[in-house]
Amino acid sequence: MQGDLGNNERVADPIIYVEQRIAAAFAKVGGAAAVGIDTAVRQSDRADAQVNGSLALAKAMGLTPREVALKVLEVVDLKDICSDAQVAGPGFINLTFKNEFLARELMASSTGKKLGVRNATKPRKVLIDYSAPNVAKEMHVGHLRSTVIGDALVRMLTYVGNEVVRENHVGDWGTPFGMLIEHLVDLGETHAAEELSVGDLDSFYRSARKKFDESETFQTRARTRVVALQSGDAETLRLWKLLVAESNRYFQKIYHTLGVLLEPTDVMGESAYNELLPQVTTRLGALGMMTKSDGADVVFPEGFTNRENQPLPLIIRKTDGGYNYATSDLACVIDRVERIDAELLLYVVGAPQAQHLQMIAAVATQAGWLKAPREMVHVSFGNVLGADKKMLKTRSGDTVKLDALLTEAVERAAKAVAEKNPDLTAEAQAEIARIVGIGAVKYADLSTDRIKDYTFDWDRMLSFDGNTSPYLQYAHARICSIFRRANVERASVRNFEPTISHVAERELAMKVLQFDSALWDTLDKYSPHRLCTYLYDLATSFSSFYEQCPVLKAENENEKNSRLMLCDLTARVMQAGLEVLGIESPEQM
């Protein structure tokens, strides 16, 4: 996925800006030899940016890298951009940007529509499958990552101009519903609804399970009920819908607390694909892809083997004639491609499903349902671990309920707020605690590489030091505070072209201008932690600036306005960055 300049948004990142000129210079110097050479301009700790292409090109041209670099510098025109461009070390070109150039780029970012972020070159219709809780089961910590990562991707993809379709693949069908409905009948609808509406889904499920395990007559009832459900018995469906509705109401409550965009209309439960299931078998049959194996209808996609090194089947129709999740997932692909016409299908699903999803993709591709440029991507993620390095559990060994987890987050944050800022009203404290607590949980989840497991640690995620959301939020709040003190409207400084002089101003300016690169880099890999790392760097640069560069007591009016402009832009980037991660930015803390 690529960014584009065609949205009236001038590219703000000086590194991207200079890249085009450098590439042209390399082509001029190297001619045919330069084709395929990486001329990318990169961030550097020795200068504002560095160019490495000379080292790669030298051999093909029969010159030393330094000679190539000198030739490139002869050809390239950087007068308006760089104050310095030097060959260094074995043949790197170190670039130093003019402060006036940085100031112009800051203006472009400040007055642009999206803080310098480019729109997608070709906006796509993107479908995101995420969250996926189960009806009549509590949402627990296992649903956290899918929900939070999926929500962040929705926001980021939307921000750069894609059309995003959210789908919550709720587990609302299957054999457990026989016992759940019978349990509902036993309790009486009113009482059952009460129990479900207070969110005590686990005990409901456990009681049903217990009866099922202990009573043969209950088992028989449950099995009969499953048959009735699948054959569309009206009364059974009515009871089933009751369960689904109560559960969805509860999920929505959690989503609201968590601050994710999922709505009831985004629910596309497994049951939604029931009518498509027979079509999956007939279409695969018509394509000649299905074979009988041990009584079941299966497809053998290429490249998958089992324990005995035999071809591994994807079971489409079980020996008993029933369908399973593979069938349902294939129906999903058909629906998403043919009805919704999504071009990119994102599955924000745990890593253990990798092979299953690969098989689904393989079969769907072989069947001709998934054709380039349509693509299916597994956005996989690892587990949430406790301090013991095992799956996070409560002290008593139960799964951690999401509801309880979020409540505790806000409580812990409230304690910190009360301690640090007791002068605020109770209402203000509660609101800040909510934003900080929820933000901390989400940020902890988003800020490490999603592919890895991560260790859940209250103290660390709520700390104001290090790569945490409170630290980022604090940077934002401090800026808001400056404007409150100055009694200056934020918007009034946005057209002021700043003068960059202090080294800390420069550092901060460079960081602010990298928002676009950071966001696109994040989208490129569907890895929100990259944006987190950027925002943390931005906050660090700001904190350093804040220490060294007085704003309200600047030496003169120009310096003061310059710094106010830089502060406002920093705050806006921070706020926008956090927002696409699904995290709010309080104005005071």
Add this chain to the structure above:
RNA sequence: GCCCUUGUAGCUCAGUGGAUAGAGCACCGGACUUCUAAUCCGUUGGUCGUAGGUUCGACUCCUACCAAGGGCGCCA
């Protein structure tokens, strides 16, 4: 047995084929009559799991091995 993922400082984690591998915590030492010290600045700390290979150049790409976790036929 086959396949996938992970392995970086005492701990938690970043790291785009480029120069001297970076943060935070912890440890030690500094800075509040100051725009929020919920902060900042400095010191200490590394066989990048191991061994080969590709390359001008490897934490990064390839191969093998070691370790941890996960997956591998009718649950979803």
